[in-house]
Amino acid sequence: MDNKYIMSLDQGTTSSRCIIYDHQGKPVGSGQQEFHQIYPEEGWVEHDPMEIWETQLATARKALEDAGLTASHIAGIGITNQRETTIVWDRNTGVPIYNAIVWQCRRTAGFCDRLKERVSEADWKAKTGLSIDPYFSASKLVWILDNVEGARERAESGDLLFGTIDTWLIWKLTGGKVHVTDYSNASRTMMFNIRDLCWDKDILRVLDIPVCMLPEPVESSKVYGETLPEIFGAAIPISGAAGDQQAALFGQVCFTPGEAKNTFGTGGFLLVNTGNEPVFSEQGLLTTIGWGLDGKVTYALEGPVFISGAAIQWLRDEMGLIRSASESEEICLSVEDTAGAYLVPAFTGLGAPWWDPYARGTIVGLTRGVNRNHIVRAAVEAMAYQSCDLADAMAREMGEPIRRFKVDGGASRDNFLLQFLADIMGQEVHRPVCIETTSLGAAYLAGLATGYWKDQQDILSGWQLDRTFEPTMTDDRRRALMSGWHRAVERSLGWARDQAKNFR
DSSP states (O other): OTTOEEEEEEEOSSEEEEEEEOTTSOEEEEEEEEOOOBOSSTTOOEEOHHHHHHHHHHHHHHHHHHHTOOGGGEEEEEEEEOSSOBEEEETTTOOBSSOEEOTTOOTTHHHHHHHHHHSOHHHHHHHHSOOSOTTSHHHHHHHHHHHSTTHHHHHHTTOEEEEOHHHHHHHHHTTTOOOEEEHHHHTTSSOEETTTTEEOHHHHHHHTOOGGGSOEEEOSEEEEEEOOHHHHSSOOEEEEEEEHHHHHHHHTTOOSTTOEEEEESSSEEEEEEEETSOOOOSSSOEEEEEEEETTEEEEEEEEEESOSTHHHHHHHHTSOSOSSGGGHHHHHHTSSSOTTOEEEOOBTBBOTTTOBTTOOOEEEOOOTTOOHHHHHHHHHHHHHHHHHHHHHHHHHHHTSOOSOEEEESGGGGOHHHHHHHHHHHTSOEEEESOOOHHHHHHHHHHHHHHTSSOSHHHHGGGOOEEEEEOOOSOHHHHHHHHHHHHHHHHHHTTTTGGGOOOOO
């Protein structure tokens, strides 16, 4: 493996990235490109699948150029991706029949409400680990089958394929030869039996989804196929895949049950490794597959926040309150607090532990003294409040606090955010040297399958601590702030229920 590297394709909600890693887990080349966000109606979010493919391909070529490498230097490709986002395309032409329906999209909230009246949500959760919610892929797929002309008939005849983003990219990279999804992504569809590791026939029957359009579920570290030689100049093994949050858990080397990480990306996600058996939550958390490796499955508990770093993007793009995300830290430090204001970024509903698809964004506590700087700080603090809610739920579920709280993702560069998070949780927060652990985790999975790394022990040294943030806030202050946050959340709940547009 001398002079060899691993390529990691990181297809996110707002941008496509590629990072090439060496054997020490250090990046040697990268590329990144944003793509369009499509909002056809209130609460709806879509992407163009072809733009996703084109930007991901462009970033991979850019990363090779940046590193001064060719395809012959790449030992394997790992893929990590925004999860739950749903694509349906024609098996014969490769053309999507509709835009990708993004994980944030709330259009199927009414359908999910009616589904809960027809089936036992407890039984559904026992099979899939998930609550019935528009967040997951299943109801999005049903929407496409029922609302795109001729889709159901074409699906039943075997002409249409379904996939999450990992499946779509693997299918495109292999020229349509490989139609698979890894266990971690499959476990986010609301159709996958996480114990039996197969598509659940009873669920498919209830949803009326043809099994012939679904990808083959496979392990997260395995050679699935090779890229077409003309894509990069030579064929490269595609040897690993995992949903972005599970990849981050792996990249943070949380290999032991009880270890946890919190990612600050477009959304915010807290995951804790629960070992080889699924743990089912009574605190509004999800049971999910972390990864499949060497014939074994590792499970995790997860708390998802739908809008985290995306709130900062909203301040920049929609509100014009900041010029760039990087200046938010300086703005937050320019004021002592938020002057009593709270911002609840429930732009696409609220995830764990609230699970309200009808919640909407809210700013409360406004007075004449509140200015731009206070609103920016309130948005950043909201990221910490939401993570604190998840950590509290996780502690109640496990009966003890998280032993070591690791963070990653782009927003974890913000020292103000991480200090406020440590303060509001009353717990140390640990930031690694490499905060791009999502792509690093995909690289590790790909490298293990090709022998680039021998085993998990071989990659443990790749995790290095950058800084520890220690809490300094008083308990009284912490309780007062969290009480205000929860009152603000209560005012956002159910806001859009009467305006929801339903189908079926």
